[in-house]
Amino acid sequence: xxxxxxxxxxxxxxxxxxxxxxxxxxxxxxxxxxxxxxxxxxxxxxxxxxxxxxxxxxxxxxxxxxxxxxxxxxxxxxxxxxxxxxxxxxxxxxxxxxxxxxxxxxxxxxxxxxxxxxxxxxxxxxxxxxxxxxxxxxxxxxxxxxxxxxxxxxxxxxxxxxxxxxxxxx
Amino acid sequence: xxxxxxxxxxxxxxxxxxxxxxxxxxxxxxxxxxxxxxxxxxxxxxxxxxxxxxxxxxxxxxxxxxxxxxxxxxxxxxxxxxxxxxxxxxxxxxxxxxxxxxxxxxxxxxxxxxxxxxxxxxxxxxxxxxxxxxxxxxxxxxxxxxxxxxxxxxxxxxxxxxxxxxxxxxxxxxxxxxxxxxxxxxxxxxxxxxxxxxxxxxxxxxxxxxxxxxxxxxxxxxxxxxxxxxxxxxxxxxxxxxxxxxxxxxxxxxxxxxxxxxxxxxxxxx
Numbered sequence: 001x002x003x004x005x006x007x008x009x010x011x012x013x014x015x016x017x018x019x020x021x022x023x024x025x026x027x028x029x030x031x032x033x034x035x036x037x038x039x040x041x042x043x044x045x046x047x048x049x050x051x052x053x054x055x056x057x058x059x060x061x062x063x064x065x066x067x068x069x070x071x072x073x074x075x076x077x078x079x080x081x082x083x084x085x086x087x088x089x090x091x092x093x094x095x096x097x098x099x100x101x102x103x104x105x106x107x108x109x110x111x112x113x114x115x116x117x118x119x120x121x122x123x124x125x126x127x128x129x130x131x132x133x134x135x136x137x138x139x140x141x142x143x144x145x146x147x148x149x150x151x152x153x154x155x156x157x158x159x160x161x162x163x164x165x166x167x168x169x170x
Numbered sequence: 171x172x173x174x175x176x177x178x179x180x181x182x183x184x185x186x187x188x189x190x191x192x193x194x195x196x197x198x199x200x201x202x203x204x205x206x207x208x209x210x211x212x213x214x215x216x217x218x219x220x221x222x223x224x225x226x227x228x229x230x231x232x233x234x235x236x237x238x239x240x241x242x243x244x245x246x247x248x249x250x251x252x253x254x255x256x257x258x259x260x261x262x263x264x265x266x267x268x269x270x271x272x273x274x275x276x277x278x279x280x281x282x283x284x285x286x287x288x289x290x291x292x293x294x295x296x297x298x299x300x301x302x303x304x305x306x307x308x309x310x311x312x313x314x315x316x317x318x319x320x321x322x323x324x325x326x327x328x329x330x331x332x333x334x335x336x337x338x339x340x341x342x343x344x345x346x347x348x349x350x351x352x353x354x355x356x357x358x359x360x361x362x363x364x365x366x367x368x369x370x371x372x373x374x375x376x377x378x379x380x381x382x383x384x385x386x387x388x389x390x391x392x393x394x395x396x397x398x399x400x401x402x403x404x405x406x407x408x409x410x411x412x413x414x415x416x417x418x419x420x421x422x423x424x425x426x427x428x429x430x431x432x433x434x435x436x437x438x439x440x
Binding site for chain 1 (some may be wrong): 226227229230231234235237238242267268269277278279280281282284285286287288290291292293334335336368
């Protein structure tokens with residue numbers, strides 16, 4: 001029986017990638033831009049035993065996944081670690097992943113070699129778009145998705161549709 | 171005198187040597203900052219180079235922020251005008267994120283420089299590799315018109331250098347190939363390490379539809395002089411480097427010079 005365990009990792013300081021992205025969005029002069037933007041590394045582990053304990057243990061071994069000097073991590077969904085802004089805005093989460101992901105493949109091999117009960121893992125980036133609270137939910141999802149795929153030079157920003165995929169994060 | 175503009179974005183780090191090798195090829199070169207579009211617009215160049223580096227710290231993904239800068243409007247206009255435009259490494263990433271290469275529909279993103287795909291390795295890789303010019307590119311591309319088809323050793327240094335395309339575009343990509351990775355003797359690379367990143371069709375440099383824009387991942391400016399070639403490099407260029415006396419080394423052209431000599435030839439520089 002496999003357990004799927006996700007962790008989200010963020011910088012302790014404001015994320016410069018999110019700051020740059022938000023500035024780029026402002027330059028796009030959208031009618032209804034997100035007011036805030038958050039960026040997280042999102043790791044999804046398929047573990048054959050130990051569940052969250054296994055993931056917690058392996059994170060302690062590899063500072064390339066979480067560097068405790070500059071990053072914090074948590075299990076998203078149950079923990080309330082997505083910052084206090086959660087209640088002030090309406091958030092839409094979008095995950096960006098590479099179609100061909102050598103980072104995940106190499107980490108899977110490494111963790112197996114080191115004896116961790118990890119069958120596979122997938123790395124992605126979670127972007128959370130914070131919109132005004134009373135904005136229509138379907139509209140915010142559409143706007144976030146439009147922003148997430150770069151079909152043209154002037155269009156979306158967060159993924160190249162030729163080499164990456166995006167999906168809503170629940 | 172022919173004039174080339176080298177565009178410096180925040181985070182570019184190869185603009186000085188790129189301008190220098192252009193000058194050493196007989197072409198006047200000036201570096202323009204990304205926010206000097208009006209100045210550049212008043213001083214249109216005969217050719218443009220987007221140098222290597224880490225524009226905007228590769229934030230979000232390599233090249234995407236630079237591609238949205240207004241100076242790229244001017245570069246796009248000059249591409250349509252048929253001016254020679256070269257993107258080296260991060261410059262190549264900017265060209266793909268601008269939709270200038272492959273450019274079937276200018277402005278549309280139709281290719282990607284994705285993360286390297288090498289066995290057991292992730293992220294940034296660097297070293298020396300060999301390139302083979304495509305015969306059609308020698309005919310069409312101002313950056314390759316002086317090439318003779320012999321393998322060209324140059325350094326590469328990137329984390330996202332794998333040319334990737336949609337399945338339905340694979341066939342038409344072939345006519346855009348400028349340079350492919352190859353073995354020392356010019357034969358097919360047979361995967362890693364001769365093809366260091368898993369690029370489709372072993373592509374190292376890709377042209378636009380008209381052939382005037384070239385997105386090139388390896389760094390020709392880093393092998394412009396023979397003294398830049400490592401003495402232990404295999405093949406004829408390594409032999410030449412080993413057999414050269416240190417005294418005369420500074421004046422001898424290296425393998426990467428052919429890219430800039432091609433531009434000089436195209437522009438009619440004596």
